[in-house]
Amino acid sequence: MAEIKIVKATTLKEKPDVSKIGFGTHFTDHMFVMDYDKENGWHDARIVPHDKISIDPANATLHYGQAIFEGMKAYRQGNKAVIFRATDHLNRLNHSAKILDIPEIPFDVAHEGLLKLIDLDKDWIPTEKGQSLYIRPFVFATDEVLGVSVSKKYKFMIILSPVAAYYAHGFAPVKILVEDKYVRAVRGGLGAAKTPANYAASLHAGLVAHDIGFDQVLWLDGVDRKYIEEVGSMNILFKINGEIVSPSPQIQNSILDGITRRTVNQIAKSWGMNVVERRISIDEIIASQEDGRLEEVFGSGTAAVISPVGVLRYKDIDYTVGNGKIGEFAQKMYDYIEGLHIGEVKDTFGFIEVAGEY
Numbered sequence: 001m002a003e004i005k006i007v008k009a010t011t012l013k014e015k016p017d018v019s020k021i022g023f024g025t026h027f028t029d030h031m032f033v034m035d036y037d038k039e040n041g042w043h044d045a046r047i048v049p050h051d052k053i054s055i056d057p058a059n060a061t062l063h064y065g066q067a068i069f070e071g072m073k074a075y076r077q078g079n080k081a082v083i084f085r086a087t088d089h090l091n092r093l094n095h096s097a098k099i100l101d102i103p104e105i106p107f108d109v110a111h112e113g114l115l116k117l118i119d120l121d122k123d124w125i126p127t128e129k130g131q132s133l134y135i136r137p138f139v140f141a142t143d144e145v146l147g148v149s150v151s152k153k154y155k156f157m158i159i160l161s162p163v164a165a166y167y168a169h170g171f172a173p174v175k176i177l178v179e180d181k182y183v184r185a186v187r188g189g190l191g192a193a194k195t196p197a198n199y200a201a202s203l204h205a206g207l208v209a210h211d212i213g214f215d216q217v218l219w220l221d222g223v224d225r226k227y228i229e230e231v232g233s234m235n236i237l238f239k240i241n242g243e244i245v246s247p248s249p250q251i252q253n254s255i256l257d258g259i260t261r262r263t264v265n266q267i268a269k270s271w272g273m274n275v276v277e278r279r280i281s282i283d284e285i286i287a288s289q290e291d292g293r294l295e296e297v298f299g300s301g302t303a304a305v306i307s308p309v310g311v312l313r314y315k316d317i318d319y320t321v322g323n324g325k326i327g328e329f330a331q332k333m334y335d336y337i338e339g340l341h342i343g344e345v346k347d348t349f350g351f352i353e354v355a356g357e358y
């Protein structure tokens with residue numbers, strides 16, 4: 001096992017009032033860093049004070065975007081600092097690495113570095129319900145050449161940010177515009193990787209939707225504009241006639257294989273429900289809405305956990321899902337996952353990893 005060097009901050013920052021800081025605005029005292037080059041492979045794993053880094057204006061990521069990231073969360077459970085599904089998130093980082101030709105991160109070093117970093121900054125994990133410590137691992141190219149090629153050097157970092165409860169004004173349904181003009185990703189592209197390029201591709205459509213009063217867009221596939229992919233930067237799930245149905249990342253290959261979606265499906269199965277992953281067309285959703293089989297629609301992702309959909313607009317027609325209120329299943333699932341996070345629900349799935357004790 002590689003040695004992880006630790007350089008502690010000499011002065012610690014003042015902790016903010018987490019209820020007032022929204023998402024990703026404040027950072028903890030330390031960060032994890034590791035470098036890659038051809039001669040040494042991944043090396044020099046270290047935890048150092050969170051600080052600015054210096055990069056050359058010719059940095060390859062700035063110009064060509066070869067980068068990947070993850071997002072996961074740490075919570076307090078009594079006297080323990082815990083991380084939700086850390087192993088799954090680190091494995092997905094390496095899945096994204098493969099898609100972008102980034103050299104695989106040694107799992108054990110990343111995992112140990114993550115646990116040590118959380119342990120060191122565990123006083124930053126907020127205590128109020130709904131709040132958490134957001135964990136952002138990321139890898140980016142550090143070549144300093146303008147020629148277009150796969151980079152020979154990379155940096156892997158993990159930074160931490162305390163975040164306020166996502167639903168500051170209560171768990172609430174959102175209005176969604178079904179997007180049939182812009183596309184986020186296409187089959188054969190980068191849709192299955194957690195990479196900044198997919199976000200760059202999605203920002204404009206989100207802005208246009210916001211301007212006409214929608215919270216997010218529902219992405220359709222880039223070829224036929226027919227099959228359902230994701231909602232904003234979340235996965236989407238439907239409750240149709242008692243079944244939990246979601247698009248299959250394996251079949252579609254342009255969807256991010258969300259870990260919250262996996263969590264929802266595993267829990268729903270444990271409740272004895274039918275869980276189906278398959279292609280779903282927007283026409284099927286509209287038809288099942290019209291004949292009353294569509295019971296619930298909701299997004300899933302680490303940031304919001306569950307995001308119930310109240311209204312869907314497709315081709316200028318607004319459809320009110322259920323009665324426009326939070327569905328019974330979405331509410332029950334949200335409460336259950338929140339319970340797993342903070343230890344009120346016993347973890348029979350092996351989702352929780354302990355990083356430290358107070």
Ligand SMILES: *Cc1c(COP(=O)(O)O)cnc(C)c1O
Nearest residue numbers: 233234235256258259260301302
């Ligand atoms: C991160 C992300 C998700 C949600 O994944 P989780 O693992 O549930 O947080 C969904 N779609 C996209 C495009 C994402 O980047």
